[in-house]
Amino acid sequence: MKLPNKQCTTETAIAKIRDGDTIMVGGFGVPGTPMTLIHALVAHGARDLTLVKNDANEPGLGIDHLLRSGQVRRLITTHLGLNAYAIELMNTAKLEVEFNAQGILAERIRAGGSGLAGILTDIGIGTELAEGKQEIEFEGKRQIIEAALRADVALIHAERADVFGNLEFAATAQNFNPLMAMAADCVIAETVNLLPVGGLNPNNVQTAGVFIDHVTELTALTKEYAVVKR
Amino acid sequence: MKLPNKQCTTETAIAKIRDGDTIMVGGFGVPGTPMTLIHALVAHGARDLTLVKNDANEPGLGIDHLLRSGQVRRLITTHLGLNAYAIELMNTAKLEVEFNAQGILAERIRAGGSGLAGILTDIGIGTELAEGKQEIEFEGKRQIIEAALRADVALIHAERADVFGNLEFAATAQNFNPLMAMAADCVIAETVNLLPVGGLNPNNVQTAGVFIDHVTELTALTKEYAVVKR
Amino acid sequence: MSNARERLLARAARDVQPGMVVNLGIGLPTKIVDHLSEDLCVCLHTENGMIGIGPSPSPEQADRNLIDAGGAYVSTVPGSAFFDSATSFAMVRSGRLDLTMLGAFEVGSNGDLANWKIPGKFSPGVGGGIELAQKARRVVVLTTHTDRAGNPKLKTKCSLPLTAPNCVARIYTDLAVVDVGPKGFELVELARGVTANEAVEATGAPLILPHGELGVF
């Protein structure tokens, strides 16, 4: 038995995205943000998108390009502190923003990727983040039901991959990537190092290739991937 | 900053177990079953235990010893097919058995280890496994609430560890081990290879040492760890 | 049965299509692995935490840490990966399995599956069966057509506790290949040497015969 080869070009993979799609984008700050896939999505031009991403990167980096090109209608996120432009769009009602507690966003995505309908948590009870959410009594305590979250497409950045789509991540570039890689109908991974099938140690694979639909190799690490000078 | 050293003897670690405790035990069949910690628990003699384990191993292996010594009152599990003695205990009301769907047991343990109260799932609806469980309507569909599961102690088998408790698992010996390692108040890991702190690649750690309370090195792989001849 | 079993396995293996992600349930279905071509591009999943099962190893080659869900030793292929039990069933419940092949005690003509419990007699637990039966995109069953006492396992309605309702699409037996269609069981193929009448008599529910000629496996 052989495992399939899922290597393709960035453009071929991104061409699957449609107007109105929900797109999960990996990354926390620069580490793990699929900068090259994001640029391809800007070039592709799909509009009216809902993005799911921990943060909005910084001006001139990552999903900031999609905000500036006007392709994003709605952003499901946890913190925009490093992108004043995203906050301005939100404050002027040019961008819908839904804030989640960070670990709850992670769990909602994981639940979506795990075929669960939702999770029960007491996180946010007594705060405005609980407003509008269904609450129940379970085993004598108040709990919020947080709904599972899935996307049409997930854009993933991996340090190493094989052509079957097995992935390894580097340091804190892991963050939301392995979770989002489970939770979309079409999962596209860019990787710094693309290896033949079996090029990774089966014990060190962090995302199994069965979750991945397309894998593309980065020809170069553009300056957006570099250390940010502040 | 330095990370603490959690190496200790098997006996010292197991001595923390009390009569009536709930104990999670890693493993699916032989792979990942902490055979040496189980023998130490037999020697320790704590009684009236509730065990959480995927299966009951086979006669003469793993938790079968705890069943034969009469230390187990209740078993939360998924499948006993390879241990006729466990089935006999169940059928003669000498052992309470709670069956879970396997992936739901995994998720209940993970939820316990993740500080969630429970999960919503449609698994088991229309079967007797749904009986007695709270059901709700969520986003237009019937869902079962499955409660998070935690234990007093978890017994874990790892292939490699450092003395801080960072763990790596081998092949299908992973199974329930990383999940149970998150979900107990006291987590004891036995390992085939114990390394100094920092002996593992930080990117390849599968269970972070922060979850682990005690780590013990196996002096020998007894015959219970060997390939089973059938 | 041994010869019939091998033909059953070979026939079922022919329905494993290139590109599929496939789970083989414990018992008869795990034997399918040795009926698949080594050139076939297929991802075999085992619920205890692995994608990419290869051919069965010899006893000497067995790795103590490398088993399938039935406890049999297995091998890897290039690109295999291991994961924990939560991730394994995340794949199952989120619909990543194109096909699962399961054993059965009974199959109802509406596709109900009972394969985990015979009250008062046999109750080893459900394992991963419920999730596989409920969530794989296609569920097929490999089984003998009748039990050891000769009673039919394909019935109008299951009498045993269900694993999952309305899930089975096709049944491979020592006598026939049977589909579960909108009106019940449909005979698709016959095992060599078995007549349509024999298959009808061994089935505990109406068995719809096709108009054309029946294939033989």
Next chain:
Amino acid sequence: MSNARERLLARAARDVQPGMVVNLGIGLPTKIVDHLSEDLCVCLHTENGMIGIGPSPSPEQADRNLIDAGGAYVSTVPGSAFFDSATSFAMVRSGRLDLTMLGAFEVGSNGDLANWKIPGKFSPGVGGGIELAQKARRVVVLTTHTDRAGNPKLKTKCSLPLTAPNCVARIYTDLAVVDVGPKGFELVELARGVTANEAVEATGAPLILPHGELGVF
């Protein structure tokens, strides 16, 4: 403030005890890392997926893939491990953090914390703050005693949206160390050169003075 800030950080760092698992919130708290002894046995957690933060690297040593939750480059120590965001908050919510140090806009005398939103003015999102404030075993705050306009940040009741109710145990400011006790704010120590009266006047709620002599940091 620069000097006062350094003393605040050094004072707060003294309360990091050996063996603790500690999360340092974004802003002022992340600076604590450079006030801890390299010999101290402590596990620093950053919510973006790491245990075992080491001293801040020089700009030349920075690794593009290795940051803390505030976006600052960090280093590892022997035994560091990386994990995904779900696992990171699994540690937080399941009570594995002995201590978290957070920033604040306001702290109520009942321990309420507001640190994520100033309606109409500042609303960058809550990040990991709610889970840290609600679930760490001990929550302390590092902040200036008053805002830029001189208004007290320690108040009888928070006016801003809460991050979490009843969570703060201690507050380190440029003027004082203040505990949240059963009857409200309790003055514990004063910054060098600050009088008890100055601390009382800068606090927007009653500040209970101890009977004995006050320590100075």
